[in-house]
Amino acid sequence: MTRQLPALDPDTEFFWKAGAQGRLQICRCQSCTRYIHPPLPRCPACGGGTAPSQVSGKARIASYTINEQPWQRGLAVPYVFAAVELVEQPELYVLTNIIACPAQTLRIGLDVEVTFEQQEEFYLPLFRPANG
Numbered sequence: 001m002t003r004q005l006p007a008l009d010p011d012t013e014f015f016w017k018a019g020a021q022g023r024l025q026i027c028r029c030q031s032c033t034r035y036i037h038p039p040l041p042r043c044p045a046c047g048g049g050t051a052p053s054q055v056s057g058k059a060r061i062a063s064y065t066i067n068e069q070p071w072q073r074g075l076a077v078p079y080v081f082a083a084v085e086l087v088e089q090p091e092l093y094v095l096t097n098i099i100a101c102p103a104q105t106l107r108i109g110l111d112v113e114v115t116f117e118q119q120e121e122f123y124l125p126l127f128r129p130a131n132g
C-alpha cells in the first residue's frame, strides 16, 4: 500500500529525509537553542536562524485516537494517530502514527521511540513502544 506523502518543501525536507541515516532531526534555533516543530526558518521566540538538529527519537504519547475508518490512503485500519511529546523539550509535539502497539498497551504517557517507514524518498517518522 502507498501512503499519501507529504509535499516536499525546503523548510521541512530534512525532517522527512533524515531517517535515511536512522536519525530524527528537529528544527532548532541557533540562538536560544529552542526546538521548533513544525520547522520554521526563524525562531518565533527570538527571531534567530534555525537549523536541523539531531534528537534522541525518544518521546511519550501525549494524546492519541484510534481510527477505524480508512480516512487516509494507504493505512490499514485500525491505526493509531498520535501526538508524541519529544523528551528534549516540554510541549515539543510531533504528529505521527503509533505502530507495533497492542490496543491494551496503548495509553497516554507511554514511552515510545522513533522508527522509520520508507516511502519513495521519504522516511516517515513513526513511533513504537520503547524497548526500555
Ligand SMILES: [Zn+2]
Binding pocket: 029, 030, 031, 032, 033, 034, 043, 044, 045, 046, 047, 048
Ligand atoms: Zn530562538
